[in-house]
Amino acid sequence: MATALRTLQLFPFVSLAPHPTPIDELSRLRAALGPDCPRLLMKRDDLLSFGQGGNKVRKMQTVAAEARKAGADMLITCGGVQSNHARVTAATGAVLGMRVVLVANGAKPATLTGNARLDALFGAKVRYVPSREDRNTMMATVADEARAQGRRPFIVSLGASTPTGALGFARGVEELVASPHRPTAIIHATSSGGTQAGLIIGCALFGVKTRIIGISADDPSASLSATIAELLGGAALTLGAQPSTLGADAALEVDDTFVGGGYGVPTPESTDALQLVARTEGIVLDPVYTAKAMAGLLARARGGEWRRDDTVLFWHTGGVPGYFA
Ligand SMILES: Cc1ncc(COP(=O)(O)O)c(C=O)c1O
Known part of the structure; x- marks a missing residue:
């Protein structure tokens, strides 16, 4: 103990x-x-x-250390359009100098509000998918594309859980x-x-x-x-x-x-x-x-x-x- x-x-x-x-x-x-x-x-x-x-900051403090240890220069994660976790991942990428791509299930909003507005402010890029079930495949695709461009992406699991x-x-x-x-x-x-x-x-x-x-x-x-x-x-x-x-x-x-x-x-x-x-x-x-x-x-x-x-x-x-x- x-x-x-x-x-x-x-x-x-x-x-x-x-x-x-x-x-x-x-x-x-x-x-x-x-x-x-x-x-x-x-x-x-x-x-x-x-x-x-919010709670995602606490979880991100250890997950970001894991990403750094893996030599990542890019974070990829997923959630709903209004995901708090996605917003904290976007802010983490900003402060650590890492590119961030968020995979959001749902339609691209006509006007960005709440967390989605903050995601853009923190400089994250968003890829929209129709449903929750499409998120993991899209995250893998984004990671493959990034690796092909010489980047070192790190996938942060849903909710950093x-x-x-x-x-x-x-x-x-x-x-x-x-x-x-x-x-x-x-x-x-x-x-x-x-x-x-x-x-x-x-x-x-x-x-x-x-x-x-x-x-x-x-x-x-x-x-x-x-x-x-x-x-x-x-x-x-x-x-x-x-x-x-x-x-x-x-x-x-x-x-x-x-x-x-x-x-x-x-x-x-x-x-x-x-x-x-x-x-x-x-x-x-x-x-x-x-x-x-x-x-x-x-x-x-x-x-x-x-x-x-x-x-x-x-x-x-x-x-x-x-x-x-
Ligand atoms: C504000 C808020 N509270 C609670 C939770 C639940 O936390 P967890 O996903 O760790 O169960 C979340 C996460 O989705 C959240 O954004």
Whole structure:
């Protein structure tokens, strides 16, 4: 365990933003939820001061180190037109002096907004494909074309959700350990699994005993849990640790009951959550991920899942440019 922790702390890392991010007390939101509401905290990764922030910055810090080690001079990744991960990859290419090509599923927007507008600002080129299923083939084609031109491309997996990316996120738990807070539960948005895997690894290695509840933005609980389990296994191999040391034998909590009509489709609960947090705390959530995760937190708090003296930490994973899409 001590060896695995040390390996994590020494893992190759490109610093893209200063840490730690703040942990804010949400006292007005708590008051709005009534006298039985637990203490509410928010870890402000939306405020990571690079590329408009968010969880992808944490994962990219280790993935960018991997790309550098591979001698890459170009990053290729994929996502939806409004992908936060694509936007952070674009910003990473800018700061590291690497060319970036993004493969986006969807139609080219007539006017670039939100993340898509930032992708262009950071200098990334975008190739559009009709559907999610076409992304990997197009990334391989772009990589082949680049190699034929003498470039050294590096393909960043969807969401940077690889064992390496998860280890980047895991390091963020050290910031929680350094704070006075010991939450009963951590709630966050989950989609490609790297953030939840990272939180599980980080909490296991830094000795934080808490529940980690991922609220899915799209996929069913069973498939997302399988992805997270695979990431935990891969991270264990990378660190040379037993999977159980990284929390892989604990029950995974992935809640898919707040997805509603699907990825990026707001629900009445997510719209209410977005407005309530904005109007009590002056904090902006994003409609695709964090508003649905907050809807999950609010429903659980209102349903009496926790006691008044419990502490629930919402890990704000960013995505705020998506609000302006
Ligand atoms: C703002 C935001 N929150 C949460 C997530 C989910 O993170 P992960 O893909 O690591 O599960 C994403 C990624 O897609 C995101 O962009």
